[in-house]
Amino acid sequence: MKLFYRTLGEGEPLFILHGLFGSSENWMTHARYWAQRYKVILPDMRNHGQSPHSDVMDYPSMAADICELADDLGISTFYLLGHSMGGKVGMTIADTCRGLIRKLIVADIAPRQYPVHHISILDGLMSIDPATLKSRKDADDKLSKYVPQPAIRQFLLKNLRRDHDGHFTWKLNLKVIYESIEKIGAATLPSEKITIPTLFIRGINSDYITDDDILMIRNYFSDSRVESIGNAGHWLHAEQPEIFMKLVEDFLSG
Numbered sequence: 624m625k626l627f628y629r630t631l632g633e634g635e636p637l638f639i640l641h642g643l644f645g646s647s648e649n650w651m652t653h654a655r656y657w658a659q660r661y662k663v664i665l666p667d668m669r670n671h672g673q674s675p676h677s678d679v680m681d682y683p684s685m686a687a688d689i690c691e692l693a694d695d696l697g698i699s700t701f702y703l704l705g706h707s708m709g710g711k712v713g714m715t716i717a718d719t720c721r722g723l724i725r726k727l728i729v730a731d732i733a734p735r736q737y738p739v740h741h742i743s744i745l746d747g748l749m750s751i752d753p754a755t756l757k758s759r760k761d762a763d764d765k766l767s768k769y770v771p772q773p774a775i776r777q778f779l780l781k782n783l784r785r786d787h788d789g790h791f792t793w794k795l796n797l798k799v800i801y802e803s804i805e806k807i808g809a810a811t812l813p814s815e816k817i818t819i820p821t822l823f824i825r826g827i828n829s830d831y832i833t834d835d836d837i838l839m840i841r842n843y844f845s846d847s848r849v850e851s852i853g854n855a856g857h858w859l860h861a862e863q864p865e866i867f868m869k870l871v872e873d874f875l876s877g
Contacts, residue, residue: 624688625695627673628666632658635725636701637875638689639665640709643741643807644779644795646672653860656868661702661875666692668709670796671782677796680803682811686715690723699723702875706730706860707831711811717821718813727821728871731829731857733836734843737808743769744779745801753791759783762791778858813843821847822874824867826855 647665654663667674705713710729747769821844825832855862
């Protein structure tokens with residue numbers, strides 16, 4: 624699949640893969656900072672942002688999309704940073720396309736299987752008929768019945784856009800994401816140990832990477848370490864951006 628992507632800067636290539644319900648746009652502030660040193664490539668994952676929609680939504684397919692994009696750009700090796708779902712895509716690439724990733728950074732996700740998450744978010748998004756909306760406030764009011772946190776609603780509603788006629792439409796392929804939510808929680812345990820330098824970063828207020836997960840990570844990723852960011856949850860890069868960016872920069876340049 625030919626993904627939509629943005630590029631910034633020059634230098635060694637760094638791919639940034641967003642998480643579920645996100646897009647490349649969410650990472651622009653971070654990308655501008657890293658673009659001072661790297662060529663930053665920010666794709667929209669399939670069924671997200673401006674990338675094409677597909678009935679298939681699983682990690683092998685998403686990993687293949689990124690490998691195809693790298694090939695199209697003539698990039699033979701690169702650094703990769705992935706958050707949540709994007710981190711699982713990164714782990715899949717590290718396993719199935721060995722030699723492609725030079726260093727891997729995984730933000731707040733482990734390679735284990737997760738129970739189904741985000742059903743209330745999906746129910747809320749599915750309850751909104753964009754054709755009936757007169758404003759974003761209409762959408763926010765409907766979504767607030769399912770998602771009480773204003774900041775999360777603001778993030779989610781970035782997936783609304785207006786078409787050429789001025790009508791609201793979803794960027795997300797909500798139907799396929801809803802049908803594929805168990806696959807998005809699937810384990811990405813490598814077939815054999817990953818030996819590339821790997822940094823896992825977790826938010827201390829998040830339960831996505833537990834202490835038990837750290838033991839598993841060290842077993843499957845032989846050259847890995849785990850860093851924790853205080854006063855941060857699952858969206859640690861947005862909650863503590865300066866600390867997050869410094870950890871990434873030190874790891875890539877070290």
